[in-house]
Amino acid sequence: MADRRVRLHVDHPLGPGQTVALSQGQAHYLGAVLRMAPGAAVRLFNGQDGEWRARLVEAGRRGGVAVAEVQEVPQGAPPDVWLMFAPVKKAQTDFIVEKAVELGAARIMAVATDFTNAERVRADRLQGIATEAAEQCGATWVPPVEDAGRLARLLDGWDPARRILWADEGLAGTACGGLAALPPGPWAVLTGPEGGFSPPERARLAALPHVVPVRLGPRILRAETAALAALVLWQAACGDWR
Amino acid sequence: MADRRVRLHVDHPLGPGQTVALSQGQAHYLGAVLRMAPGAAVRLFNGQDGEWRARLVEAGRRGGVAVAEVQEVPQGAPPDVWLMFAPVKKAQTDFIVEKAVELGAARIMAVATDFTNAERVRADRLQGIATEAAEQCGATWVPPVEDAGRLARLLDGWDPARRILWADEGLAGTACGGLAALPPGPWAVLTGPEGGFSPPERARLAALPHVVPVRLGPRILRAETAALAALVLWQAACGDWR
Structure with a gap:
């Protein structure tokens, strides 16, 4: 059975006997929504110290407190893959961020492309979505989410040691079968x-030696579907799904 | 550039000079929302006759008419893969259906499992979502969406010639790398x-010789993420993404 204990990300050191302050939102959720009593077990992680079993001490209107007891899961790390996606409509952008965390992206970057037609990305809001997704999926880290600016500028300063798996509908590039041969590394x-x-953009990407084009099948995928599918293929070929 | 002409599924034969009745909803969309004038080009498909270029004749309050001119895309078919998924909350179920069409499922089946906790599936509403997804993604077919009843009963009458790729979080089954060796067939x-x-359910599935377990990475995926990811992996291994 799945472990149904509540799992929360905290911005606080974790260690044996460590008192941990909970945010107002967390305290409200535990106390008022879940009606958890003092002494109830929760799970805490902070992206550095692994996952800890903790006991709720109090959860009231102004915040709450828990005490960490024992580390139950060592600190992990995602595989070294970033997702760079062109933001789309709000609901779809939210969805991409949530799924990218589940699928194990180490860094999530909204990039503006020539055809990007989206309101400005609110990275702080998206970071909250990433945190909830990490709480849900069992990751002991929360990948940073950022507004990474224009694609052209990113490519200007790109470290060629980090390869780019480029999903381009327009290009009949590497078929998916070729993914088995993707080299390791960032x-x-x-x-x-x-x-x-x-x-x-396509001409520039096609000419870069560290860019590997991939075609995501014969149908036209929506932007959010393409982001997910490309991450899944990478995970199966090079990542922690192997 | 992407072909931006409107693409509509019609429940009507298509051939040269064929007059095609449009639904009230389609006529409203073309006439009132897009403000398309008579003579405008649209694309029509019906799941049997390929995709046709057509001209709008009229689009009014009570419906509309177009005339098919020439077949531009031959009739296609999806690879022979069904998606059987346990329905979840409404928005997530809608999402699974939409993405399954984009990803090329030939048949979409909502199945009730022991832990399924969802209101009754409205297959007619989901079929509408599948139709819109087919219009969007360029498929010349619309996969049927059905409420397929209980998993146990489906397995009772299962044709073992159709293998089942079973995504089970609880099972450390075949790693994704093994997917390259999936045999062809349904x-x-x-x-x-x-x-x-x-x-x-897990004991029964594990004992069936035509069931191939697959593990979708080390994190806990939401139900909709798992459905998509499993379809992507199948498409890359056996389907029309190769």
Whole structure:
């Protein structure tokens, strides 16, 4: 059976007997929504000290306190893959961030492409979604989510040691079967907006030696589907799904 | 550039000069929402005759008419893979259906498992979502969506010639790397609800020779993420993404 104890990310050191302050939101959730009593067991992680069993001491209107008891899961790390995606509509962008955490992206970057047509990304809000997804999926880390600016500028300063798996609908590139041969090492997955990448973007990406194009099947995928699918393929080929 | 002409599924034969009745909803969309004038080009498909270029004749309050001109895309078919998924909350179930069409499932079946905790599936509503997804993604078919009843009963009458790729979180089964060796032929992908499959279900599935377990990485995936990821892996290993 799945472990049904509540799992929370805290921004606080964790150690034996460590008193941990809970946020107002967390305290409200535990006390008022779940009606958990003092002494109830919860699980805490902070991205550095692994996952700890803790006991709730109090959860009231102004916040709450728990005490860490014992480490139950050692600190882990995601495989070294970034997701660079062109933000789309709000619900779809939220979805991409949530799923990227579940699928094990180490860093989540909203990039503006020539055809990007989205309101400004609120990285703080998306970071909250990433935190909830990490709490849910059992990751002991929360990947950073950032507004990474324009794709062209990112490519200007790119370290070629990090390969880019580029999902381009327009390009009949490497078939998926070829993914088994992806070399290990740091990677980023790059997916575009509705409408794909512009001709100048495609020409530039195609000419970069550290960019590996991949075709995600014969149908037109929505932007959020492409981001997920590309991450899944990378995980199965190079990541922690092998 | 992507073809931006409107693409509609019609329940009507298509051929040269064929007059095609549009539904009230389609006529409203073309006439009132998009403000398309008579003579505008649209694309039509019906799941049998391929995709046709057509001209709008009229789009009014009571419906509309188009005339098919020439077949532009031959009739296609999805690879022979079914998605059997345990329905979850409404938004997530809708999402699974939409993405399953994009990812090329030939048949979409909501199955009730021991831990399924969802209101009754409205297959007619989900079929509408599948139709919209097919219009969007360029498929010339719309996969049927059905309420397929209980998993146990489905397995009772199962044709063992159709293998089942079973995504079970609880099972450290075939790693994803092993997918390259999946044999060709008819398949179904089976994914469970939040909480996974029950111990009796898992024991039964594990004992069936036509069931191939697969583990979708070390994190706990939400039900909709698992359904998508399993379809992506199957497509890359056996389907039309190769």
